[in-house]
Amino acid sequence: MKKQWVKAIAGGLILAGCTVGPDYHKPKEWTPKQWQPQSQQTTSKVLSVPTQQAPDPKWWSVFHDKELTALEERLAYQNLDILQAAERLAVSRGQLLLAGAERFPDLAAYGSYSYTQFSTKQMQYILKHVAESAKNTPIGEMISSQASDATIPLLNRWQDGLRASWEVDLWGRVRRQYEAAKAYMRATREEQRGVLIARQAELASDYIALRNMQEQLRIIKANRDTAAELLKLSESRYKTGLVSRLDVESARSELERTGALIPQQEQQIAMQMNAIALLMGAPPGSLDAELQRTSTIPLVPPSPPIGVPSELAQRRPDIREAEAELHAVTAEVGQAMADFYPKVVIDAGFGFQSFSFRDLGFWNARAWNVGPSITLPIFQGGRLVGQLRMKKAAQRAAALHYRKTVLNAWREVSNALVAYQAEQRRNQNLKAQYEANTRALGLAWSRYRNGLQNYLTVLDAQRRVLQSQTELAVSTATVSDDLVRLYNALGGGWQRVLP
Secondary structure, eight states, X not given: OHHHHHHHHHHHHHHTTOOOSOOOOOOOOOOOSOOSOOOSOTTSOOSOOOBOSOOOSSGGGGGOOHHHHHHHHHHHHHOHHHHHHHHHHXXXXXXXXXXXXXXXXXXXXXXXXXXXXXXXXXXXXXXXXXXXXXXXXXXXXXXXXXXXXOOOOOEEEEEEEEEEEEEEOSSSHHHHHHHHHHHHXXXXXXXXXXXXXXXXXXXXXXXXXXXXXXXXXXXXXXXXHHHHHHHHHHHHHHHTTSSOHHHHHHHHHHHHHHHHHHHHHHHHHHHHHHHHHHHTTOOTTTTHHHHTSOOOOOOOOSSOBOOOGGGHHHHXXXXXXXXXXXXXXXXXXXXXXXXXXXXXXXXXXXXXXXXXXXXXTSGGGEEEEEEEEEEOOOOOTTHHHHHHHHHXXXXXXXXXXXXXXXXXXXXXXXXXXXXXXXXXXXXXXXXXXXXXXXXXXXXXXXXXXXXXXXXXXXXXXHHHHHHHHHHHHHHHHHHHHHHHHHHHHHTOSOSSOOO
């Protein structure tokens, strides 16, 4: 008999190598035939051209801004979204541990004591029926005469021992479950990397926006000083009778208009610093002293390295996350298919049982059991069929999601490259416009001093200078921000910095 059980268990172990359901195969990577956008203006000199050299994972260092670099280095350990993603990864690792535990036998030690009073009426009823079945025999007559007086005493019941159970994974249900949990954990890890990259890019964009606002505040203050000089000049010329009162009041109005822009700009700067503080997991105002240090807009390098875009699938966490989710749902299809087959569990136990504690340790008080239990689903009301259809539909949806994620990634890279080049050409035009307006203002002011021009011409020239100077500062910041968006689209920045 024991040999038969050994053969049955050995056969189960052999069959445990069978796994139903589809095996996962990594999707074929797709890349466009051409990734470098063609410039529409071949005669325009592009100041900064991305190269296919291997990029530094710490891509923000290309700006050579010490403050930005310091903030980015601290971000991974202070941003609350990144820390939350790290905790979600810890939860996923715990789920993987739970799924992996089912691959091994469940072994537990037990011990119990009970002070039990069994039902005397039940025993008398049983003895009565035993006596009737043995009627007209000495034993039957003896049991019949004593049945009504039989009692069961209070019993002390002692037990201890070991219990074990193990599911023989004949069809790969447990293996598919572990495979799915492992893939989901990988997807959670990629989600954490995606959060890190997004927050790195957001911090760089907010920092560039802050420097842009501070530069615009400097421009406004410089124009306010210029307006104040024009007001003094107008008052001086008015006293000598060279101009009318209209020029004085126009100059005063321009000075007040320019000064009114300062509080609004300072408000935007304060709000932007609070946004950076939130990204850094710090209370409002805590980084003001650090961020108020004089600094210019970070400028782009002549040749920023971006690597080979064909490596996008290995670098972008959202593509890697979508691929891991596809792997997980494919494994869940096999798990759902395995539920249609018999489930075999081997239970075993060994211990001691006695009505006396003194007898508990004797060998003849031992008790043991071993044997398989088989569960075969016969009627489930369509639950298993519905579950299998749901998992197959989820697999098809995950495949489409993966394809869409890849296409969207390439779209973002292409758009970022186009925007980066186009904004640089626009920046050149704005720079030329600002220089022309500056020369025009100088000429208008010189002619006004010599009495050859009225103040309205000077005022108009000054406003054009302020507008073009502001647009140039915004464009310079936009070029740097477009490079940040390009690095974000390429999926860099998580390789070295992770909590």
